[in-house]
Amino acid sequence: MTRVSRSLFGDLDVEVELDAPIGVRSWFCAGGRADFLVKPRTPDALAELLRRCRQVDTPVRIMGEGANLLVDDDGVSGIVVRLDDPAFRRIEHNVDGQLELVRVGAGADLARTLMDFARGGIAGLESLMGVPASIGGAVRMNAGGVYGEIGNAVHAVACLDAGGENRVYTADELRFDYRSTNIVDPIILWAVFRVTQENPVTLRERIKEIAAYKKRTQPLGEKSAGCMYRNPIDPATGERVSAGQIIxxxxxxxxxxxxxxxxxxxANFFTVERNGRARDAIELGDLVRAKILDARGIELRREVVVWDRSNPGGIEDA
Ligand SMILES: Cc1cc2nc3c(=O)[nH]c(=O)nc-3n(C[C@H](O)[C@H](O)[C@H](O)COP(=O)(O)OP(=O)(O)OC[C@H]3O[C@@H](n4cnc5c(N)ncnc54)[C@H](O)[C@@H]3O)c2cc1C
Structure with a gap:
């Protein structure tokens, strides 16, 4: 286990929870703890924390809503950050005096943001209805589905790099691919979205239609983290195929x-029963992956991010 000294954050404007049960706070509702869960109250405190952690080689992970996360039962070492403070959840309309641009803090809840938008007749994020996420987690994963993905609406993204330095990506520097982006910085601070004005009634109808589709096709009431595997490219056709259908x-x-x-x-949703083990989901995933490789010659790659003590990132390449 990495030893984390309190001197890393003792004098910073942060809230700290020791031995925090982050696994049970993820959507899987299973898994272990973080040595330290740190909730910064300002971007400056977060930047300084990153700087210090880099100096002493302490791993820093960031958790959004935990809707795409599987935390190993043994938990994770180092520091886990959450952007729960209102400073990271702000919504600012008319960015740079432009009606079509809205800035949203990375800690904001995606569902609440898109419902707020809908009430004001603001369109742009409604295709994400039913995707549990923070704004930062949704941008990081380029969350989406048959109705569209968040990358389509992104105009700019601000990040902190591993040394705590600010970096703003403009639209032409950003690339959003299937459940991935070219953002390499560890922390997304905010995103600016391009939006349009629409009739709130029409918008509400569209949101209802998308919500009904999600409810019909996904086990939303069970404990999972959405799709376990990315839809793979079938080597026989070169086309992306549904991992759920293959399974x-x-x-x-x-x-x-x-x-x-x-x-x-x-079939691409793996669920864990109440008081279950994260390791069971990981092992079930490995079992399914081996069977699909054997039966179809297709190597499945995880969409769910797995955190364990040996692995600081946990994201598999697409
Ligand atoms: C019931 C259910 C349905 C789902 N349906 C869909 C769907 O239709 N489409 C879809 O794409 N996904 C779906 N998912 C998966 C999940 O909703 C998305 O991947 C979502 O983007 C995860 O966001 P999060 O904030 O919960 O991220 P987390 O799960 O907390 O983290 C995921 C990754 O993002 C990183 N991250 C989080 N916040 C930040 C930040 N501020 N800066 C940098 N990195 C960050 C984490 O470190 C981690 O690597 C579903 C999940 C569930 C449980």
């Missing part, structure tokens, strides 16, 4: 390992 066709719906199950509603 379903392999007859793996309902497959169980300990407390984890391949959902019977959506």
């Amino acid at each position: 379903d066709e392999a007859g793996l719906k309902g497959l169980r390992h300990g407390s984890a199950t391949v959902s019977t509603r959506h």
Whole structure:
């Protein structure tokens, strides 16, 4: 375990929780603890924390809503940051005097933001209805689905690099691909979205339609982190194919390992029962991956980010 000294943050404007149970606060509702959960109250405090952590080689991870995260049962060493303070959740309209630009803090809840937008007749994020996320986590993962992805609406993104320096990416510097971006900095601070004005009634109808689709097709009431695997490229056709469909066709719906199950509603959702083990979901994932490689010659890559003590990032390349 990395030894973390309190001198890293003792004099900073931050709230600190020791031995914080972050696994049970993720959407999987399973997994271990963080040595320190740090909630900065200002961007300056966060920048200074990053600077100090880099100097002494202490790992820093950032957790959004934990909707795409699986924390190993043994937890993680070092520092986990959450942007819960209102300083990181602000929404600012008319950025640079432009009606079509809205800045949203990375800690803001995506669902609340898009519902706020909808009430004001502001369109741009509604395709993300039903995707649990913070703004930072959604940008980091380029969250989306059949109705569109968040990258389509992004105009600019501000980050802190590993040394705590600010960096703003303009639209032409950003690339959003399938569930990924070219942003390499560890912390996203805010994003500016391009929005349009729309009739709030029409907007509400569209949101209802998307919510109904999500409810019909995904096990939203169970404990999961959405799709376990990215949709892979089929080597036979060169086309991206549905990982859920491949797992379903392999007859793996309902497959169980300990407390984890391949959902019977959506085969790419792995669920964990109450008081279950994160390790069960990881091992079930490995089992499914091996079976798909054997049956179809396709190597599945995780979409869910797995954090464990040996692994500071946990993101698999697409
Ligand atoms: C029921 C359910 C349905 C889902 N449906 C969809 C769907 O339709 N489409 C889809 O794309 N996803 C879906 N997901 C997955 C999840 O909602 C998305 O991946 C979402 O973007 C995760 O955001 P988060 O804030 O929870 O990130 P977390 O899970 O907390 O973190 C995910 C990654 O983002 C990083 N991160 C978080 N915040 C920041 C930040 N501020 N700066 C830099 N990095 C950051 C984390 O370090 C981690 O690497 C679903 C999940 C669930 C549980």
